[in-house]
Amino acid sequence: MFTVRRVWDFIATHIGIRKSGLVNLQHDVRACEYEDIHVMWEMLNRNNESEFVHSLMKTKKRNYLLQVFQMG
DSSP states (O other): OHHHHHHHHHHHHHHTSSOOHHHHHHHHHHHOOOHHHHHHHHHHHHHHHHHHHHHHHHHHHHHHHHHHHHHO
8 A cells, every 4th residue: 555655655746736745845945924934945956956066977987987998
């Protein structure tokens, strides 16, 4: 039963029937009138973007190294 629920949650979120918690949080932050909440949200987004770019660069570098060693 647990597996069926996980599959349903995944499908429902991806086709838009059900929103994920992050989408709801983004909506709540946008609706908030306090400026400090918006500032903190921007700080979190910038931090997540830099971590994402860093992990992407590590993945590209690792994939390149794997290709080099597999060719040689």
